[in-house]
Amino acid sequence: MVDLHRLWALIKINLIYRQPELTLRERKNHKSGDQLIKKFSLMDLGSGALLAIVFGWIFLASDFIRSPGLFTLMVVWFGVFTISQEIMFIYNIFFDNRDLNAYLPLPFKMSELFLAKILTVFRSTLLVTLPLYVMMLLTAWQARGFFWLRVLVASLAYLLLVILLCLLGN
Numbered sequence: 001m002v003d004l005h006r007l008w009a010l011i012k013i014n015l016i017y018r019q020p021e022l023t024l025r026e027r028k029n030h031k032s033g034d035q036l037i038k039k040f041s042l043m044d045l046g047s048g049a050l051l052a053i054v055f056g057w058i059f060l061a062s063d064f065i066r067s068p069g070l071f072t073l074m075v076v077w078f079g080v081f082t083i084s085q086e087i088m089f090i091y092n093i094f095f096d097n098r099d100l101n102a103y104l105p106l107p108f109k110m111s112e113l114f115l116a117k118i119l120t121v122f123r124s125t126l127l128v129t130l131p132l133y134v135m136m137l138l139t140a141w142q143a144r145g146f147f148w149l150r151v152l153v154a155s156l157a158y159l160l161l162v163i164l165l166c167l168l169g170n
Contacts, residue, residue, distance in 0.1 A: 002112060010108070010116030011123075012037045017097040018089055018120060048127035055131035056138070064139040071139065075161070078132045082165045085128050089121050125166050133158045 016023050016036055026036055064071040094117055103113055136158050140150035 002115065006108065007112060007116055007119075010113060011120050013099070014093050014117055014120035015040050017099065018092055018124065020092060020096065044124070044127050048130045051128070052130040052134045056134040059131075059135050059138050062138075063142060064135065065142045071135070074135055075132065078129060079161075079165055079168075082125055082128050083168055086121060086125055086166070089124050093117050093120055122162075122166055125162060129158075129162050129165065132161065 012034075019040075022040070023036065026039060031039060059074075062070055100113070133155075136154040137151065140147075140154035143150050
């Protein structure tokens with residue numbers, strides 16, 4: 001059984017290691033610990049929302065029902081973008097920080113360490129792929145049929161796509 005408090009503590013540490021240059025810059029501004037986590041979380045949510053709004057606005061002009069090639073092109077483009085971001089996050093979190101030796105004297109299981117690292121990458125992937133979710137919701141809105149069923153199918157398709165991108169990136 002995974003202790004959620006310890007898992008959350010590990011995820012917060014990995015969020016700090018995810019972007020080392022940004023962490024160093026914020027530490028020069030005298031931010032540390034929970035201040036860094038709060039700042040990074042707000043930055044992540046802001047950039048994810050900004051991406052979703054900007055691309056959502058652009059996607060409003062597109063009819064993805066009549067243009068399946070455009071839909072496929074956007075899925076592939078965001079897929080490549082997401083995988084490139086994942087590679088950077090995976091490198092920074094798993095390889096570059098070399099933190100495993102620091103955890104050895106602590107009462108963490110290796111499975112908890114790796115689960116926290118994977119969840120941190122997954123969290124980052126969700127934020128990068130928010131425009132895909134907006135695109136799928138707009139496609140559901142443009143389609144005919146029962147609206148809530150279309151939203152449910154779009155949401156499930158988005159989750160499956162994010163899981164697939166995480167598996168391809170890892």
